[in-house]
Amino acid sequence: MASNENKFIDRAPFILAAGKLSDNLGDSVANCLKQYSVDDASKALKYFANAKNAKPVYEPEPYKNKIQRGVYTEIRTILQPAVKTRYQTLINELKETSYESHWNKCIGKSRDPIPGLPKGLNPLEVTFGIKSNKDESVKELVNPPKGVYQVLTENQIAHEMYKKSHNDYNVGERICRNYLSPAFDSSKRFGERTKFDPRGIWVRCACTWHQNEPVVYTNKIQADFLNKTRNKLGECLRPNNIGEQLPKDFVYGKPAVRDLYGVEELLKDGDCPPCQFKRDLKCWLMSFNKMKQNLFKRFTLEFTPNDLAKSLLYYDGDQSGTLPLETFYKVCSCHRFTFDRANLEPLLRLLSIICEDKILYMKFLDIVDSKTPPLQLMKIQDVPERNQYYLSSSQAAVCDYLLINNASSPPAGIPSIRYDLSRPIVPHGGCRADLENLGDECSAAILLNPSVYCNYGLSFRDFFLPRKPDVLRSLFEKVGYEIDDASFEKLWTEGVDQDKTGSVCVDTFNNLVQKYNGEHKKLKIDEATC
Known part of the structure; x- marks a missing residue:
């Protein structure tokens, strides 16, 4: 571009023209318009350098169907707004102070009356007006102690003044509309004059039936049909003269007195x-x-x-x-x-x-x-007691009357833990958990190689159950021991001291018998007789 230097005379040098002097000859318009400062150029270089190294931000494709958006809808920003800082909250509150509703129409609060009151006036303590004179109670105001006639008498006071202002008229009172007298006669009545007699003869005539059957013109066939099918006033409905065929004292309905044998x-x-x-x-x-x-x-x-x-x-x-x-x-x-x-x-x-x-x-x-x-x-x-318990024919046929009370009997089957039996005694050196937590089964070795007792359905727990004295004595006598009363009492007392349960188990009593074996000798008996 050619320069315009020294081609014009500047007659107002104090006025500076806008733009930049075109002192660079040969520059294009695009180069003249592109003016960058050193700071802008450095920032641009830094931006391009970081843009090459930055990771691309993944932006998911917009959902075409609104049903598949899930929580990513327009209402999410309303339900979960961004948390504002304290400075942003303060700025928003200051912006709200410019509205009139912020001071005069607060939500959930009454208008602040202090700016419109005199200085130093406390609205919570000062009240205006004259204090009411509470000379009567609320009960007397709502329900005054007045009689019915007193209320009616006071109601008629100034009743004439309320007719025109409030249109207040008593029950049956004639409304006075103030019509002109020549054109309107208040004594005139509409309709036909009734046959009124102060003696009351017309009332007696209306209440007396001169003829039971009114004389009217009708068809004889229709009159006979109505006389047979419709009931007459004061008489019971008896269609087709059915009353002539019934007994004289016959009544309809359910009898009031019950029969003796119902x-x-x-x-x-x-x-x-x-x-x-x-x-x-x-x-x-x-x-x-x-x-x-x-x-x-x-x-x-x-x-x-x-x-x-x-x-x-x-x-x-x-x-x-x-x-x-x-x-x-x-x-x-x-x-x-x-x-x-x-x-x-x-x-x-x-x-x-x-x-x-x-x-x-x-x-x-x-x-x-x-x-x-x-x-x-x-x-x-x-019903007498002898007739309250009876047998039906079906019960007698199948003998259901022979009822068996199984309330005290144990349930069917044998439980894994015998709560129905007495608690066994823990032997000397034995484990208490084996007796409490295990069932009737013994150890695995005994299950694989059962003893004579196991073959007969006995376990080691049966030897540690507390037994009564007559059971123990009969048991050992059947085995072949001969024990007199004094010796048995001695063994029983010592066994009770050892078991401390009030009874003695078979194992303890057997040990005591073996201890005093010299005094009690076992006889040889036949197993078949035992």
Whole structure:
């Protein structure tokens, strides 16, 4: 590029033009625009030198299907944000102070009232306004001690003023709409005038039937059909004149009185007469349940069991919890509460609620409450003991009645560890673990080469079990020893001192017999007789 030096006159030398003087002749535009400082060049060389030696960073391919991404989704950065330093946290909090909600609308806190209050005023101690005069309790404000007539009287005060402002009218009160008098007559009525007579003759005429069968025009065939199939007012439905074919005292429905021999009594033996007390008790319970259901329907929000209890408590002057039966019946009848006295009084006497013509009314209210469980009565043994244990035909055929009680017998099989036998005594020089942790088997050598005892089903543990004196004496006498009473008592006492279990094992007693062998000689006996 050609230089422009000495070709123009600079008339304002104090103004410096932008850019760089093109004093290098022959340079291209690209070389002129590429201006690097020494620092930039050194940093570039270092970067290229490290880029060649650095390991390539592995970037996995983006998941095409979002289902296969796993935890590497966009929400991961929200659920696991990067941990900020204290400086970053402080900067973020300072940025939030520029918003109004940071000072006036704090989340989970009330607005700070201190900046708007006078200096030195504590909002936790100073209150504004006039202190209310608490001259009445909350109970008197919510439920004032006023009667019904007093409330109605006070309600009518200033009632005329509330008609127009609040549209407040009493029940059945006519609404005055202030219509103009000439165009509107308040005495006029709509509809047809009724046949009213103050003597009440029309009421008597309406309540009296002059003819039982109204005279109407109808078809005779239709009238006969309706007379046979439809019931008449006050009469039972008897289609097709079936009542003429039935007995005179015939009634419909289930009979109220049970037969003496019902299904339950016929299933019993012939020598078991029906229990009259059980039959009466069922009748009492039936009446009691009916009364309990009627009371459940009778008790409402307006009339509760507490109201009945208060009425009964009013007549109980001495607060004894009892009332005479006549007084109790009168109070119940006043509340339209009646029941069958013939069936309920015996049941209440059985439950000790009625005693000597007085009733425990609180206990009576407890049992008739629908929330209480049913009555728990005693079991009636109406079947004699000789008829309670019987045999059916199938049991008698297969002899199932010969029951065997195996409660005290051991279970089938022999367990590996004989807990059913007494604990054996550890012999002198023996190992206690062999007796406690091993089964009935002996050592491996004995299993490979069993002894005479093992062939007969005996193990070394059988020689160390504590035995009673009569068992030991009979055992050794069968073997061939003759031991008198004094010698046996001596051997037994010494054996008890050695074993210290209150009994003596066979091994200890055998050692004692061998010790005093001179006194007790063994006789030769035949094994067949033994």
